[in-house]
Amino acid sequence: MMKPLAVITALVICVLGATAQTPNASPSSEVLQSCLLVTGPTEWARLKLSTDQLEHVRRIQEACKEECDVKGVKMVDNPISNDDGKTVMAELVNILTKDQYRAWVAYCTGTTAGGKPTN
Numbered sequence: 001m002m003k004p005l006a007v008i009t010a011l012v013i014c015v016l017g018a019t020a021q022t023p024n025a026s027p028s029s030e031v032l033q034s035c036l037l038v039t040g041p042t043e044w045a046r047l048k049l050s051t052d053q054l055e056h057v058r059r060i061q062e063a064c065k066e067e068c069d070v071k072g073v074k075m076v077d078n079p080i081s082n083d084d085g086k087t088v089m090a091e092l093v094n095i096l097t098k099d100q101y102r103a104w105v106a107y108c109t110g111t112t113a114g115g116k117p118t119n
Contacts, residue, residue: 037061
């Protein structure tokens, strides 16, 4: 009788330990697109983007703005983009390094790169 109870207890502890280490869900595309539109030169400088990266990011921001302003497209409730935003965000991911992207997402969500809130 004790052996099955010990096995169940061990399984519960393993599951709880695994879920406690699960990282926070990433923010929605809408949140990131909204942030992209307002991220300015000061933040990009803090992330140490190269001149080439800055030029690409500027173009990505313009594309994101254009998607938001498309005329004659049926708007959905609370859209940031009339498109799904995947192309714009994929371009940003391709331009920034992993560390730069993580730091930018942290900036957008008000957390540090480690996931702790900044106050």
